[in-house]
Amino acid sequence: MPGTDPVCTETTPSAARGGPVSIALARVARMHRIAAGRRLKELGLYPGQEMMMMRLWDCGPVRQSELIQSLGLDASTVTKMLQRLEQCGHVRRGPDPADRRAVLVEATDEGRSLRTGVEGVWSDLEQLSLQGLGPDDRAELARLLGLVAENLRVEAGEAGECPLPQGNR
Amino acid sequence: MPGTDPVCTETTPSAARGGPVSIALARVARMHRIAAGRRLKELGLYPGQEMMMMRLWDCGPVRQSELIQSLGLDASTVTKMLQRLEQCGHVRRGPDPADRRAVLVEATDEGRSLRTGVEGVWSDLEQLSLQGLGPDDRAELARLLGLVAENLRVEAGEAGECPLPQGNR
């Protein structure tokens, strides 16, 4: 610790020695999100909104609470995101006649028109990320990520479980 | 718009069909971050700050610009984060005598005392995430994540490259 220049050009902080995979995961995810953001920006979307729209494309008019559950996000996050999406014209919101405190959400035609663009972004990103990986490597990666997701699902807010494919209400 | 109940309990949005790995990656990363956040909160840190502190633990007094580069974050993000960390007493900042526009950052003793806690959180998280994975699966996951990181590094802001292990100035 005397007059040494610590150089410090370590790529992995020493305190993260105990979690190499976690570090790699965090880094990859951030880069992935950045790359997604760049592409989504040209569509007029912010990262995170594309998931919302995907859900709406599949669903037709949905109650906000179902969106919250299926996305695994906080209620307030969804509220604000929908307010912005509504103001941009991508989404329409209205009261639920069956439950006067609920809100029904639906993609507008303009929102639906984003679909092909988002799909393109998404598959483009997939292709970029997995460049140079053979089919077996890709499958293996998917499998391992699935296992990790299962491990984390227990304690994290469980985003996206679907135990009952039964008629909803 | 007829009386159909689309059920919609799909766990994967159909529009994301083209990027299964990307979807899994995003989900896992978010759950991972949430789990990290829960644990870091008990240490008085917010998710993201731990990386900053790790860097500072390794480095001694560093110029802010080096932090920016090694973390791969935006300059403004680092500025604000450091302002908050300074106000919490985890970090000290001062002028660089050699360059009057630069700022030197250093962890305080209080900041250094967080290290064991953060290491614990990190390894705890690693253990939770990789539960049930054998050593070879873990190595495989690390390898595949490394490949993906390399693919994304090209276009994303390259967080954490260290091309020249040479004495700096």
Next chain:
DNA sequence: ACCCATTCATTGGTCGGCCAAGGTAATCTG
């Protein structure tokens, strides 16, 4: 019928993160 617990959504606050602009200091030119 009544009250109480639950659900649904919103607001306000905080943080991490980005971008765009700006100001100051160093450095590279001519």
Next chain:
DNA sequence: CAGATTACCTTGGCCGACCAATGAATGGGT
């Protein structure tokens, strides 16, 4: 040595995301 260009940081604005607290409507007990 003057002028333009770069590097370093800060500010302000915006968005995604969390938590905590609130209000409104529903539903269940007794």
